Amino acid sequence: MITSRSAILLDAQSKGYAVPAFNIHNLETMKTVLETAQELRSPVMIAVTPSTVRYIGQDFLIGMMEASKKSYDIPICFHLDHHEKVEDIKTLIQMGISSVMIDASHYDFEENVRIVHEVVEYAAPFGVAVEAELGRLSGIEDDLEVDERDQIYTNPMQAQEFVSRTGIDSLAVAIGTAHGLYKGEPKLDIDRLAAIQREVNIPLVLHGASGLPDDLVQRTIERGICKVNIATELKMAFVKGLRGYLHEHPDANDPRYYFQEAVIEMKKVVADKIKMCGSVNRG
Ligand code: 13P
Ligand code: ZN
Ligand code: NA
DSSP states (O other), X not given: OBOOHHHHXXXXXXXXXXXXXXXXXXXXXXHHHXXXXXXXXXXXXXXXXXHHHHHHOHHHHHHHHHHHHHHXXXXXXXXXXXXXXXXXXXXXXXXXXXXXXXXXXXXXXXXXXXXHHHHHHHXXXXXXXXXXXXXXXXXXXXXXXXXXXXXXXXOHHHHHHHHHHHOOSEEEEOSSOEESOOSSXXXXXXXXHHHHHHHOOSOEEEOOOTTXXXXXXXXXXXXXXXXXXXXXXXXXXXXXXXXXXXXXXXXXXXXXXXXHHHHXXXXXXXHHHHHHHTOTTOO
């Protein structure tokens, strides 16, 4: 079952849980996410950055999406994460992707509005939901590097204007999260999130969830976060399992075996994050 992202996020918003969005890079990761979500009957989002689309290939990506539709009966949404090129987004919408993030958050406010609005106008007739970001995260996400000093948190009043002028379906907020792990103890501006929630009535998105304690993420879900993005912890689990297996079996050469431990390690992370999001038995 593939549902538009808007529908699954609106369900989460009305019931007070969040949909976990996992960044995937290959077939093993995608299948592990979907199988675990199916076991826990959780709706789930499969997120791909521009470099992942390049790595997998557009046609293979769409093929994986179509196969998922046939193989699982939970709400699944394939989502373009941190896409910056409007032309690439349009191509993938034409190919059938159901949910996109246009990330123009590095531009000034007016330019961000203009670019995001263009994507919303294009996506609407296709029934494709659009996420955009206001404010900046620190940390590194694939090709993106944002100097920590440039981090600007989302302004609640500006967020309200941004949402009404662009017509987006969900808003990624900058409240102190960062991509990757955190150097010290992560500190989130929960009061700011509460203020954003008061001004904005669409589902809010938390980027950079790897490295955040469960109870902190849950406090954000209580204040309007309906989608939680997880990338780094899944990558770490994959390589941990793989390393462990190769250490035990230095002569291993069959990927069907040496990926097994990677799958087991990823499964634990996926299950934990689904439980953290409160999305068990919502699918
Ligand atoms: P993490 O790598 O911190 O989990 O961030 C994921 C993310 O925000 C993907 O867009
Ligand atoms: Zn992100
Ligand atoms: Na993070």
